[in-house]
Structure formats: structure tokens, C-alpha cells
Amino acid sequence: MKTLYGALICSLITAISFGQELNETKKDSTEQEITKLDEVIVTGNIKTDPVLTVVANNYYEDIVQPKNVADLFNNINGFSVIKRGNYAIDPSFRAAQYEQLNIQYDGGTKAMHACPNRMDPITTHIIPEEIAKIEIIKGPYTVRYGATFGGVINLVTQKPDYEDYGFHGKVSAGYESNGNSLVNLVQLQYIQEKYDIVANAGYRDFGNYKDGNGVEIPSAFRSTDYGIKLGYNFTEDQRLQGHWRQSFGRDVLHAALPMDTEYDNSSIISLDYKLDNIGEIAKSFTAKAYYSYVDHLMTNTDRPSFKMTESSSAVDASTMGGKIELNWVPVNKLNMFSGLDALHIARDGDRTRTVKFKNGNPLPTPIVFNDKVWQDSYITDIGVFTEVKYSLNPLTIITGGIRYDNVTSDILDPAEDFSKMYDLEKRTEHNISGTVSIKKLVSENFTLEAAYGRGVRSANMIERYINHFTVGQDPYEYIGNPNLDAEINNQFEIGFKGIEQLQNGFNSFRYETSFYYSFFENYIVGVIDENLTRKFNPMLEPTHPKVFQNLNESYKTGFEVLAQIDFLNNYYFKTEFAYVYTKNKDLDESLPLTPPFNTKLSIGFQKEKFWGNVQYNIVSEQDNISKSFGETETDGYQTLDVRLGVKPIKGITLGVALINAFDEAYISHLNFSFTNQADFGRTPITEPGRNFSAFLQYTF
Structure with a gap:
């Protein structure tokens, strides 16, 4: 893999040299804009944009409260979050989560978690104030951005403002009353025609929050982040950009996990190049190379189990990869994208256990054990793809794409008991995925889209190589299976969106909806194996562990609907619905982590100097559950949020918000349960109660 990574770097250097020679001989004197890197997927161009996409708003412009990145998904229709505390939060889209979603930064950069309990998902390695927008491709409807099973999420960081040269910046601060939480950010940028520099630094200090019943939930954390982005424009059509960032999490409490994070340090470096108008x-031609490293330490020092067994686990994860892509037009009306990408994930680390008691009696000399967490494992995915966009006519685009992934995996330091279970050897998989879709502008105000995608996902490292660790929502030990077949998602979807102009005080009516159906092959879940017994704490229940297996028959179906009426020029009323139904036919139950039906009703106004909205959230009960995953039925709930923002003078933005105004005590269905906590039973963690927040930003 290092050789491949080096080759990607070399391709950048070679391309730069080639681009310089090409531009020296180029005689086109037409004035052009500076080339934009492929940091974004959705550009507003029917001839290049993927089908069935969603673009979230510019949060850095309208944000009125401090959030973490995962919270940004709460207001995007179809999304939920999986919560283990206030820090370890994963987005879920249409009951797809974790590696089922292709989550990346700026069109391809990735940083994978080191902790097997996902204390440090990708959303923890960047701060929300850096996110300019979130782009979502709703299914496996493109082959250009890596292997994709359930959809692509692209977190776009802020870019230099090329239209405003010179020195600029912003300073922001936020406060949340529920937990006495503080956030701060400083961002500076210097822009010239040939080069640009953007630097930022942020600090976040969150305390334990209280739920609607006034119960304090252990969820405090601190994090410090900084980043530097450098860009150089060789010509109007050629740009090179480097991005370096680090994040440092400290003293992170995880209410629904067996240990807490002492520290979580991540480093990410990426290099992007583009040559346009060849x-x-x-x-x-575009090229990208990146590398990320996560160093993570978790302990049970402040947990009840510490009296019996002292545990400390130091783990690390390295992620490296890149992409080269050529956009070419062999004949008129045929727009093609061909390329190669690579992703390499390597993890290692051990857990040290000092056992102080045996059979309820203290040991005269504690016994020390060393447990292999990741067993020095790696997965490498090298993909080759071609995607074609054919303009049937100026208003109709047909897209087809095919992708081949060569996936190799190996375990270099297996535990003895894991070696006895399997015939371990280096494994190679050959995955074929593809898509076909159509996008038609029926009229200027109405667009129809339909797509089929075959998304293929090879098993992740937990599913392959975890060895008797509790990594699920339930208290079972889980055992990996290196022989798992790749999951396949056959997804069909149809969607339409439009806008109608109204009269008599009503300006317009905007609507958007999608209906989808997926049937899965080889769906991966943990299944109880009664032939095996628990390895750690053998006196505890449940006695038998779970082993990851493939299911033969499962599916999901659902829809999202949005409708908005704009009236009196600056006012609007909006409603959104999202529903997903899943079925695991093998076990006759729902697939795990299926969110309930939810509705959002909001009314607000948007003016140049001030804005505001009131949002009423209605979430139904969820009785379609996965009992084998440890899920329990959850009640429905309603919450009310109020947000106001104002720009009193040039450069100043002030926002306030009242979240969960009625102080509702409620549980989100995807929340994990309290684990190894002194004052809590094994029930799902509760959400924050009433929370007042304020946000102040100064730009110059």
C-alpha cells in the first residue's frame, strides 16, 4: 500500500509538471475564473451533478447555537443520530450507518476511528464551525467517490473567498446553558491571485447535561482543534492545495460505553490538484492523496468496574488513500469520468486488564492480562471506475457507471483462540458495483429523477476481526468472521421536486419527495452462537457470544417528503416527513437501528438583517425493533425549538436559541444504553432537557 500511496503522490508531481508545460504552450487568451477543486460533489450543474442529491444549508452563515458535527444532521430530512454520549455520535441515514455510509471530507478525505466502540467516529475529527455545507447522495447512485453501499456524505469545509483579496477573518464564541458549555473559534485567511492561506483554531468545553427530569448525564468532554489550508494557483486552470489539521479530545465521558476516553488525538493531511480546460x-484532471492517524486511549478509572478490574486500552488507526480522475468528452453529448482510487485502513492496539478480585474475593497479587483488540489487521481497497453522462436532449441526462473494487484483508498478530476458530490467511475479494439513472427537467420548475444502484460493501474490521469484545448496543461479546461475504444493496428510487408560483400574498410553493426500496444480499449482523462461551467475566450473562454472519433475506423501504410555502415575501411554513421500514426475514424482525417515523413542522422568516424560526418535532413510537440486537420499544415524543438571529451592525452576527423549550424528557430510539455506570441501569440514555444557547460572531 505504501508503494501505491507513493505512486499517488508521484502522480500529483507529474501532473503538475505536465500541466505547467501544457499551459505554457496554450494560446487560449479567454479570461477565465480560477480553477475550483473537486471539494464539492454538487455544483448546480445538471450535466455533472449526481442524481437524487441533497445539499444542506451554509451553517456557518445561519448557525445560532454551537453544535458538534453529528448534530448538524438532526435537521436534515431522513437523518437520525446514534448516540453513546455527547461526543461519540454517528449519523444514520435511512437505517444505514457506520461503514454503510461513505462519509468523507472535501470530496474524498477520510479519517477512520481507532476505538472498536466508535468513541471517535469521523465526525469528531472536525468542528462544526468549519463545515460550509453537507452534500448527500441518497444511495449508491455514483461510482466516483469510493465504494458506496447506502449513500455518500460529503462534509465540505470552508474555502477561501476568491472574490475578496487581502486579509480577512472571523472570531466566534458560543454558550449552552445545559452543561455550561463553551465553544470558541478563530479563523484567518489571506487571499491573493496566486496563493491563499486559511488557518483556524477552536476550543470546545462541554459539561454534563441534564435530561428533562433533571437527571445529570455523564457526557462532558473537551477538544482543541486547529487547521491550515494552503493553495497555489499555477495558472487560471491549474491549482494545488494542501490541508493539515489536528484534533485533540480530552477527558471524554461516554454514558453508554464501558470506558471513557483519556485522550483522542487525530492528524489529517491531504493534497489536492486540478488541471482544467486541457x-x-x-x-x-484531478488528483488527491491523504493520510490520517488516530491515537486513542480509553480507561475505566471512573467506572464501578474499576474496583474489580482495572482496564486500559491504547489503540491506533491509520488511514491513507487517494484518487486520480480524468474528465473527458470523446463525442458530443457524452461526458465521462474515469479514474482509480485507493483506501488503506490499518489498526492495532491492546487492552491491559489488572484483575483485583476472583470469585468475589480480593487477590493478594493482582493478575495482569493483555488482550489483543485489533490483532494488527488491515484492509486495502483499490477501485477502478467509469461513469458516463449522456445528454439525451438539453433537459434529459442519462447516467451509467460501473466500478470494480479489489479488497485485500489480513490479520498479522491474531490471538490464539481466534486462530483456532478460523483458517487465517490473506484474503482477496472482487466486488462489482454499478448504477444507472435518469434526470429529466420536465419543465423549468419541475424535475423528475429515477435511479437504480448496486452498492457493495466488504465487511469492516470489527465484523472481520474483533475478538470477544462488547461492541454492540447489547451486553454480548462479539466475535468477528474473516470469511464474511460482501453486503450488497440493490436500491431503486424515484423522486421529484418542483416549485409553483402563487398569488394573493403567497409567493411560492416548493415540494420535494423520494420513494425508495432496497433488497439486500449477505446483510451482516451478529448472531448468537450457543456452541461458544463468553471469554471475559465468564460468570456474567449473557453466556454465549455473538458471531458476525451473513443474512440471506432482508430489505428496507421508505420515503421523504418536504413541502414549503413562502408568503409575504420573507416568511415561510415548512413541513418534512421521513419514514423507513426494514425487515430481517431470517430472524423475523426489524434490521437494527431503524429510526421511527418523524415529522418536522416549522414556521419562520428570513430577512437580510435578522431571521428566526420555530420548529415542532414529532417523533412516533418505535415498536418495529430488532430484539436480537438488544433493542427495546421506545415511546414517541414532541419537542419545540426556537431560534433567532440578527446582524445588528456590519460584521456582527448574534444568535440565540431555546432547544427543547418544554423540557421534555425523552429517549431517541437509536440511543445506546447506559453501560458500567454507578447510578444507571441498562436503559437507553436520555436526551438533554431545556437548553438555552447563544452565539456571537465577528467577521472582518
């Missing part, structure tokens, strides 16, 4: 056939 010629008649070859239009543009």
Missing part, C-alpha cells in the same frame, strides 16, 4: 477531448 483540450477538446480531455477536459480536466
Whole structure:
């Protein structure tokens, strides 16, 4: 893999040299804008945009309260979050989560978690104030951004403002009353025609929050982040950009996990290059290379189990990869994207246990054990793809794409008992995925989209190599299976969106909806194996562990609907619905982590100097559950949020919000249960009660 990574770096250097030579001989004197990197997926161009996409708003412009990145998904229709505390939060989209979602930064950069309990998901390695927008492709409807099973999520960080040269910046601060939480950010940028520099630094200090019943939930954490982005424009059509960032999490409490995070340090470096307007056939060339490293330490020092057994686990994860892509037009009306990408994930680390008691009696000399967490494992995915967009006519685009992934995996330091279970050897998989779709502008105000995608996902490292660790929502030990077949998602979807102009005080009516159906092959879940017994704490229940297996028959179906009426020029009323139903036919139950039906009703106004909205959230009960996953039925609930923002003078933005105004005590269905906590039983963690927040930003 290091050789491949080096080759990607070399391709950047070679491309730069080639681009310089090409531009020296180029005689086109037409004035052009500076080339934009492929940091974004959705550009507003029907000829290049993927089908069935959603773009969330510019949070850095309208944000009125401090959030963490995962919270940004709460107001995107179809999304839920999986919560283990206030820090370890994962987004879920249409009951797809974790590696089922292709989550990345700026069009391809990735940083994978080190902790097997996902204390440090990708959303923890960047701060929300850096996110300019979130782009979502709703299913496996493109082959250009890596292997994709349930959809693509692209977190776009803020870019330099090329239209405003010179020195600029912003300073922001936020406060939340529920937990006495503080956030701060400083961002500076210097922009010139040839080069630009953007630097930022942020600090977050969150305390334990209280739920609607006034119960304090252990969820405090601190984090410090900084980043530097450098760009150089060789010509109007050629740009090179480097991005370096680090994040440092400290003293993180996880209410629904067996240990807490002492520290979580991550480093991410990426290099992007683009050459545009090459010629008649070859239009543009892009290249990306990146590397990330996560160093993570978790302990049970402040947990009840510490009196019996002292545990400390130091783990790390390395992620490296890149992509090269050529956009070419061999014939008129045919726009093609061909390329190669690579992703390499390596993890290692051990857990040290000092056992102080045996059979309820103290040991005269504690016994020390060393447990292999990741067993020095790796997964490498090298993909080759071609995607074609054919303009049937100016208003109709047909897209087809095919992708081949060569996935190799190996375990270099297996535990003795794991070696006895399996015939361990390096494994290679060959995955084929593809898509076909159509996008038609029926009229200027109405768009129809339909797509089929075959998304293929090879098993992740937990599913392959975890060895008797509790990594699920339930108290079972889980055992990996290196022989798992790749999951396949056959997804069909149809959607339409439009806008109608109204009269008599009503300006317009906007609507958007999607209906989808997926049937899965080889769906991966943990299944109880009664032939095996628990390895750690053998006196505890449940006695038998779970082993990851493939299911033969499962599916999901659902829809999202949005409708909005704009009236009196600056006012609006909006409603959103999202529903997903899943079925595991093998076990005759729902698939795990299926969110309930939810509705959002909001009314608000948006003016140049001030804005506000009131949002009423209605979440139904969920009785369609996965009992084998440890899920329990959850009640429905309603909450009310109020947000106001104002720009009193140039450069100043002030926002206030009242979240959960009625101080509702409620549980989100996807929340994990309290684990190894002194004052809590094994029930799902509760959400924050009433929370007042304020946000102040100064730009210059």
C-alpha cells in the first residue's frame, strides 16, 4: 500500500509538471475564473451533478447555537443520530450507518476511528464551525467517490473567498446553558491571485447535561482543534492545495460505553490538484492523496468496574488513500469520468486488564492480562471506475457507471483462540458495483429523477476481526468472521421536486419527495452462537457470544417528503416527513437501528438583517425493533425549538436559541444504553432537557 500511496503522490508531481508545460504552450487568451477543486460533489450543474442529491444549508452563515458535527444532521430530512454520549455520535441515514455510509471530507478525505466502540467516529475529527455545507447522495447512485453501499456524505469545509483579496477573518464564541458549555473559534485567511492561506483554531468545553427530569448525564468532554489550508494557483486552470489539521479530545465521558476516553488525538493531511480546460477531448484532471492517524486511549478509572478490574486500552488507526480522475468528452453529448482510487485502513492496539478480585474475593497479587483488540489487521481497497453522462436532449441526462473494487484483508498478530476458530490467511475479494439513472427537467420548475444502484460493501474490521469484545448496543461479546461475504444493496428510487408560483400574498410553493426500496444480499449482523462461551467475566450473562454472519433475506423501504410555502415575501411554513421500514426475514424482525417515523413542522422568516424560526418535532413510537440486537420499544415524543438571529451592525452576527423549550424528557430510539455506570441501569440514555444557547460572531 505504501508503494501505491507513493505512486499517488508521484502522480500529483507529474501532473503538475505536465500541466505547467501544457499551459505554457496554450494560446487560449479567454479570461477565465480560477480553477475550483473537486471539494464539492454538487455544483448546480445538471450535466455533472449526481442524481437524487441533497445539499444542506451554509451553517456557518445561519448557525445560532454551537453544535458538534453529528448534530448538524438532526435537521436534515431522513437523518437520525446514534448516540453513546455527547461526543461519540454517528449519523444514520435511512437505517444505514457506520461503514454503510461513505462519509468523507472535501470530496474524498477520510479519517477512520481507532476505538472498536466508535468513541471517535469521523465526525469528531472536525468542528462544526468549519463545515460550509453537507452534500448527500441518497444511495449508491455514483461510482466516483469510493465504494458506496447506502449513500455518500460529503462534509465540505470552508474555502477561501476568491472574490475578496487581502486579509480577512472571523472570531466566534458560543454558550449552552445545559452543561455550561463553551465553544470558541478563530479563523484567518489571506487571499491573493496566486496563493491563499486559511488557518483556524477552536476550543470546545462541554459539561454534563441534564435530561428533562433533571437527571445529570455523564457526557462532558473537551477538544482543541486547529487547521491550515494552503493553495497555489499555477495558472487560471491549474491549482494545488494542501490541508493539515489536528484534533485533540480530552477527558471524554461516554454514558453508554464501558470506558471513557483519556485522550483522542487525530492528524489529517491531504493534497489536492486540478488541471482544467486541457483540450477538446480531455477536459480536466484531478488528483488527491491523504493520510490520517488516530491515537486513542480509553480507561475505566471512573467506572464501578474499576474496583474489580482495572482496564486500559491504547489503540491506533491509520488511514491513507487517494484518487486520480480524468474528465473527458470523446463525442458530443457524452461526458465521462474515469479514474482509480485507493483506501488503506490499518489498526492495532491492546487492552491491559489488572484483575483485583476472583470469585468475589480480593487477590493478594493482582493478575495482569493483555488482550489483543485489533490483532494488527488491515484492509486495502483499490477501485477502478467509469461513469458516463449522456445528454439525451438539453433537459434529459442519462447516467451509467460501473466500478470494480479489489479488497485485500489480513490479520498479522491474531490471538490464539481466534486462530483456532478460523483458517487465517490473506484474503482477496472482487466486488462489482454499478448504477444507472435518469434526470429529466420536465419543465423549468419541475424535475423528475429515477435511479437504480448496486452498492457493495466488504465487511469492516470489527465484523472481520474483533475478538470477544462488547461492541454492540447489547451486553454480548462479539466475535468477528474473516470469511464474511460482501453486503450488497440493490436500491431503486424515484423522486421529484418542483416549485409553483402563487398569488394573493403567497409567493411560492416548493415540494420535494423520494420513494425508495432496497433488497439486500449477505446483510451482516451478529448472531448468537450457543456452541461458544463468553471469554471475559465468564460468570456474567449473557453466556454465549455473538458471531458476525451473513443474512440471506432482508430489505428496507421508505420515503421523504418536504413541502414549503413562502408568503409575504420573507416568511415561510415548512413541513418534512421521513419514514423507513426494514425487515430481517431470517430472524423475523426489524434490521437494527431503524429510526421511527418523524415529522418536522416549522414556521419562520428570513430577512437580510435578522431571521428566526420555530420548529415542532414529532417523533412516533418505535415498536418495529430488532430484539436480537438488544433493542427495546421506545415511546414517541414532541419537542419545540426556537431560534433567532440578527446582524445588528456590519460584521456582527448574534444568535440565540431555546432547544427543547418544554423540557421534555425523552429517549431517541437509536440511543445506546447506559453501560458500567454507578447510578444507571441498562436503559437507553436520555436526551438533554431545556437548553438555552447563544452565539456571537465577528467577521472582518
